[in-house]
Amino acid sequence: MDYREFVDQVAKDIKDVLGDELQSVNVTARQVEKLQGESYYGISVQPEGSNIGVTMNLKAAFDRYQDGASYDEALQMVGDAVEDGMFNRPDVRVNELMDYDVMKEKLMVQVVPTKGNEEMLAGIPHKEQEDMSMVYRFVFDSNEQVMASSVVTNGMLQQYGITADQLHADALANAQEHFPAKVRSMQEVLADIMGIEPEMMPAPDEAGMFVATCNNGVNGAGCIFYPEFMDQAAEKLQGDFFVLPSSVHEVILLPDNGQMDFHELEAMVQQINETEVAPQDRLSDTVYHYDSQDKVFEKAERFDERMQEKKAEKERPKEKQSLKEKLDAKKKEAAGRDGGKKTPHKAQNAEL
16 A cells, blocks of 8 residues: 555554553544645544644654555554654643633744745745745744644634734744743854863864854744844854854854855855755755844845945945046146136227
8 A cells, every 4th residue: 555545544543552541532644734845644643622632744654564564563653653642742721722822922933944835834924034934833842852833823813813913023022031042152062062161172263153043952043033133143253244054943153254255155055955954954055144234134145235336336426526526627727728818809808
């Protein structure tokens, strides 16, 4: 049988391998819509009388079945995962889900690439930032390894009776409080990975790279849009900086020393995305820039264009002035050549 047939059959048989505590659950096979190309056909398991349960992608179990495991072995694999998910799912009361004043305390922001997510974005509130889109999630439980959350949909906005602007403001305020931004030098990050003190790492030749994420590191790239984040980062990096989208979980901040070529930076980001970053974690191939003087976040390419326009604008008045000076000089020169000369006719008129 193919994957879809496998899922449908598991949905019918799954209770055969579940314990007595889960015999009353409702199991359905359905399409689960996700961002980042992660949508899948799987099963949904919900306790009776509740709309909070677990959804499961059965691809791993199906792969095992195709590799030679019996159907019963694959079914048991799914059953074990369902029991683990159900017994460890966040404790959320249905009445809380209906109360926005309660749910807004669970909001956070996530940034995803706009391209490739258009279909999903059409059904959820979002705010575009260059070629990225900011979406909003209710977080029910989280740690450094996993986050149990749900994307806020347009239907939820209607149910709560709130606007997208209010959701945006509430999400940023709550995220900044409960998932604060964390900016660390690359030395600190590497020292953590290596299990040594940052002081033991060699000092960079010049102002180095910094990594920005939220406190738990999950979907942390959205922290760059927290209020005041850009200005605080500019103070830490002592001026303008580039933003390299490492993944949906973190970004790299690089001081703009005036010597960086954004084309080279973008080539580096694109190569890393293709070879090192999982498709579901990719954010963008674009390098961004923050102008700390004009307080503008934009694509690095657009920043470069703006600087060229400013340079041309500064040079333009000088060209006009120099032309005026040349004309004035010629007039003075002509006046000097004619100085003191009078025509006989004019002299005669003067004597009358």
